[in-house]
Amino acid sequence: MKRLLPVLGAIFLPLLCLAQIKYENISSEKLGESRQIKIQLPRNYEENTDKTYPVLLVLDGDYLFEPVAGMVDYYSYWEDIPEMIVVGVNQDGIRMEDTKYSKQDFLPVDKGAKFFEFLGMELLAHIDQKYRTGNFKIIMGHDFTSNFINYYLLKENPIFRGYINLSPDLAPGMADHIVNSLSKSETRSWYYMATSDEDIPTLKKAILAFNNQLKGIDNKNLHYKFEEFENTSHYTLVGKAIPSAIADIFSIYRPISQKDFNETLLQTSISPTQFLTEKYQSIEDLYGVRKKIRLNDFLAVYQAIEKTRNWEEFKPLYKMAFDNFPGTMLGTFFEARYEEETGNPKRAMRIYQNAYGQQKIAFIDTDFMLAKADAIKKDFGY
Template sequence: MNKIFLLICFCLCSQITISQVIYETIESSRLGESREIKIQLPRNYDPEGDILYPLVVVFDGDYLFEPIIGNADYHSYWGDMPRSIIVGVNQAKTREADLSYSDETYFPSDEGGSQFFEFIGQELIPYINDNYLTSDFRIVVGHDQSANFLNYYLFKDKPLFRGYIAFSPDLSPEMSVRLQEKLATTLEDTFYYLATSDNDVKVLREDILAFNTGLSTIENAKLHYRFDDFTDADHYSLVGLGIPKAINEIFGLYKPINKKEYQEKVLAYEGSPYDYLMKKYEDIEFFYGFEKKVVENDLRAILAAAKKKNDVEALKNLSKLARREYPESMISAYYAGQYYEMEGNMKKALQNYQSGLLLEASEFISKDMLLDKIYDIQDRN
């Protein structure tokens, strides 16, 4: 029953996002023609706001764009990835030329490949940056030939993208060796996701498995690599299985604290639980290039850890953070009350819980919850 409910929710999310797709045409001097693109903006996108969003560029946008935006909307709704701007590049009529490479150098050819390569870096991305609120964290997605083509951007002196999602790439000659050498020496944190399946095209699968063997030997802390070999999937269905896996891999650090992270990292952290939280969010800004607002889920996790370790100072700092981040919410009053309770100052704890009754309820804190704390303190006194 739960699976059916989640499927219905996912379909509704997909319908909502698809209905908001913006269709635009870019006049390209590099291509010598116009090119159609599809743009999906995040929910509640404010063009006058100050929030910057990661940019996801989707090759083969004719068929790959819709499953990407459905998954992105779903995962961002639950806080597992940041809300992002998704751009699909339609290639149905020009795919062969767009993704072509030289028979001599095996890099983008002059018959279309090099022009398309330049179009993405010199026209498409600047256009999106000029017209929408984008951050410097960019991801590129491709399938088959386009999954091979996206690798070329890694060979720029300053790569355009930080995340690369390659579904069953049709690898060009020497790509495997060249990319292994490049990723072994990259100095910038790079996320690379690769996928194939048991029923993938045989010749592609063989090359991809060998490709994975090479990438798996790389010892570089700046490379964040994941490989999936799906069962009961073919060249096309593996995409649907791989998208959420890729999202989870690329945005693993961004995700709210779960039970495993709480048990294995928060409680085991040598410093205070509050210090762990600060480091987590500093790392998010460092890795992804944008700040993330501290979510209530993570406040709850650190509260539990501070109580478990009887760390009054951590709870004091946490209460200040909660008030700073959520001044109009019951969150601020509740965490202040929790701190004063642990400190033993029941008078101030009671005052904070009572003041919270006039504030806005949150996902986890309600008026009834505050009243329970108030009555409990009053009964004890």
Template sequence: MKKSVTLIIACLFTFSGYSQAIYESFRSIKLDQNRELKIQLPRNYKKNEDKIYPLIIVLDGDYLFEPVAGNVDYFSYWEDMPESIVVGLNQRKTRQEDCQYDTAEFLPELKGAEFFEFIGQELIPYLDQTYRTAQLKIIVGHDYTANFINYFLFKDNPIFQGYISLSPELAPPMGERIESKLAGSSDIWYYLATATNDADNIKNDLIALDEKLSAIENPEMNYFFDNFEESSHYTLVGKAIPHALENIFEMYRPISKKTYKEVILPLETSPYEYLVDIYRTTEKLYGIKRKIRINDFIAVSTAIEKNENWAELEPLGKLAIKEHSDLMLGYYYLGMFYEQTGEPKKAMRAYESGFQLAEVAFLTKDYMLDKVNKIKEDFGW
């Protein structure tokens, strides 16, 4: 049953022909053995030589790599998350030893301690040196391995900023340790999932833990929990992974219609500053600097025009020219600004400058030329 469900999930979420896995055998000194890795690089990794990417480590890579990699490829294609490097660590024969902990302190021991050091001291440094990884690193685990990923959370400076814990079989004091850590954490994303048909002991423990974590008063804590209806210990994986990615990368997504209507349109402060702050915040959170999306420029400019807050179009236009110097968008905003503030000659020159650049969205050369001709006609030039 487990194998068949895994196969179905893999088929649903893997995009063959686009982002194909690289298989590597990694020699570990800590473990004194080779470990098999599955690595998915972003689609245009080779072309974008200066770009860096978040790193997602997937334990139980034998069956968990494909659904994670497929979702990452899909979400990043639609710009709902940054393109990322996904690395699966096969553990079919070793997962019990890998996640071994002692029964006194309930911390990694023997092979478990070696596996912990292998990830932190060998695998991550190797991946950082070999591939263009960003600061943001996420780790994913399921049941036994989902318990294990928490040990990285307890370090003073965790190497992982994101934790996707799928139906973890928690060690006895693990819940209290997670609660204590998240209560004082910042810039950490923690996702936890169970299901109504999950194993009773796991489900009950996680529901109880969620009650404690949800009560934590820490505005900087990024904690998410799901209890999926009619899902099992295995089928919840297919639902949890996309939901986890949605939550972790909420700030990264394009401005939605809901955000436009409920946040931007009624803004009493500067829409321009709101846009700049979004990208400044996401750069801080995810460690990735990116161009401002055309969609986000248009959302903000539409709100500015509806509210007739014309002064906002000048800085918006200059920012659009800086971000997309090859497009007519920025000069259109400057033309609108000058036109609405009584400077028709400057408006005409701005539209003429935009006319020479590439079309974008609703802006065409004919449209820009019409704007120029209308000003000439109105003023008899």
């Protein structure tokens, strides 16, 4: 593990320099001591004063925080995931005490019980009070701490919606408890688990058996993903699992993919604009993030309409474009295409001409719009 840290640090340090990293000591009444935490705020946190952010809580923050924070900053830069507040809890030398459970009922006991309350009642309350947090929260752990994060699932109203389990060292009976909880969950939950071909044999055996149980859960509210990485150890699997887990939890958030385009938008039975509307409504409903529709997603829907010749879809699309990109030529172009393909070429010509003075966007500029108007004038002799 110690050999892995310099490599991960070299990869992610340049990214972390751009984000805001804070170090705090939290005085805990539950623990009777202070605990050090690391916090990464999004790049433009101070400027976006009205924006709230999902929270990713990382246990074993002494070695997991940097790779997690780096990947969150990288993925959010490319808009594959939302910007998040990443919180790491340092546990170097005390993780076994923090994750202690009873040998009788296998639930947190002694320092483990106090640490459980510290995270859920003190640390998250501190983060919520001090920073602009949203309701969507994820927790991550590795082996012993991975087992520990699952205790929050056993609560009646879990405070976390996503659970990232990196080679969990499960307590006796924990698998059955988790399966029972996830089977009955009435709220949308994300559960990720990873192992590797070179993982610790006893852990891997239990994880594979647990995976078979989880695969059998029939609950539409559960999104579950399992991965077994090749040529990786108990420690190096972390480097592959972190980006995969984060990307999977936020799969709905990412831009329209080529697969979405080919398998969904090009199907004539599908309304491309309805797909676009529902995608962004789901982002808000699931993650608590209100996001402006991306320009590339508008252009993907535009291309789908052109290919399927479903011209009526331009009408809702141009209204959405006016709302999301006011003052630009985007909505004007879509409106003109609607009129042009639904039997109103003269009106389309005038709309193209009216784009003069509006802001260019993507490939749509004044020359492009006037050329479209001139083509209509030439074809119809106006």
